[in-house]
Amino acid sequence: MDISRREWLKLVGQATAIATSGSLLSRAAAAQTNARILILGAGAAGAALANRLSEQLVGGSITLLDPRPEHWYQPGFTLIAAGLKPASYSISQTAQWLPRSATLLSEAAAEIDPDSQTVTTIQGRKIAYDILIVATGLRLDYESIEGMSLDLIGTRGIGSVYAGPALAEKTWQLLDQFTQTGGHALFSRPDTEMKCAGAPLKYAFITEDYATRRGTRDRITIDYCANNNSLFGVPIVSEKVRMLFAERGIDTHYNHIMTAIDADRQIATFQTPQGAVEKSFDFINVIPPMVAHDVVRQSPLPWQTGPWAAQGWVDVDPATLRHKRYPNVFAVGDVAGVPKGKTAASVKWQVPVVVDHIIADLSGRESVEQYNGYTSCPLITKIGRAMLIEFDYKNNLTPSFPGIIAPLEELWISWLMKEVALKATYNAMLRGRA
């Protein structure tokens, strides 16, 4: 594959010129095309892309591949695991979010060949594309923790907020019980890139808060194990969390990477600079390593060197999310190999940027839209309060309401955003309206 970006632009431009000749655009911003757009994954990014693209394109085709008929609103998992919402809070049907003009095939992509511009599904269907958007999210690699499997969740004090709505609810049942009886709680985060890096911290805070409310705090000890020497990728936030953990009596351990779990003995093993360390637990929130799905990892799309090569994140330009080697391929959402950006809030910013680049390609112009790494996470510090943390690639805080909502303050208004506004904003984003 060695078509340069410029050549590709020219090609698409010519195709568009042919396609648009003799017909008028129906909408001012719309581009007439006969391009075949294929989106892998109809989650947060896939659905939002399909809606925005169908709004702005006349002609052409939009096809989505996603084997899961259910759409999961994942930021809700934390509220489910906090006992505030039922599992159904996060579940809807994928098809309900998609525009009528798009075609959803309930098949998983199994092979991506960017040279021949085709994707093959698990069922063996071969689909040719002109533009490919990879939006498959990421894979929770539970199996890479020795002794861990999904069926353990909800038993023996083993919870996992990330595992899905039903298992988040099971995790709540364990937490509910644990904060009544007491014991030792263990929290950690994996040594890979991860979605919503605030979520492991939130759950430690929530556990502490429940125990305090229930008057069982003195019967509970809490350990938080960070994978490296910070608690959060943004230094100023890490410092704030360190202070809050100290204030709440949450013991912090650095450079602890969970490698194994013994369910029967209720012991988790961590790799540390001093060697393997065993820690017992009565309640644990297992957050597994996160990697790209196999279909992406086994394709030519990921980074070829560095730590992201092993994790399989797609090698895209951080500002445009366009593939560095295949200009007609984009990656949006969790699967994109960029330093920040694994949140739904990032997707909200990324989608219009990528759509503009695609429309520009199809119209023969150049887009100047850029994604700056915007990532956001309402970091719950107790039920009823949160810190509205927003930042960019450079680790700058980028508050949406500067001077009004302080990012490093535990605020009720930030909690209201998480509980009331976040899902609504997410849904509006899926529909391409936010």
Next chain:
Amino acid sequence: MKELSIGMLLAIFEEIFGAGLFWAMVICALVVIGLFVLLIIRDKGLIAGRFLWSEITAPIGALAAILFVQIMTDSGFKDLGGPIDLILLIAIGCGGALVAPMFTYLLLGLRDSRR
């Protein structure tokens, strides 16, 4: 967030309440305000007695609005963490303190016109 447009805000509110309920609420609010204004025009100003009675409902409206938000959101007074929280609480209270008297004034006005 990159930008917050009116269209985006409307979309978000539609998602919070459902499009039908949201626009029904907007229409209701407009009708109440419209009737209130009509009443004032008809009576050539506020009627003091009616206004006094309706004013009494202001604190009830304020408290009701605040409690409503708290009940709907798993949070309470103890969660106020900074100045903006207090401002928000006061704003919610002001909303309730404005709507309740207006509504009461309207009801009293309707009752009076029946007589």
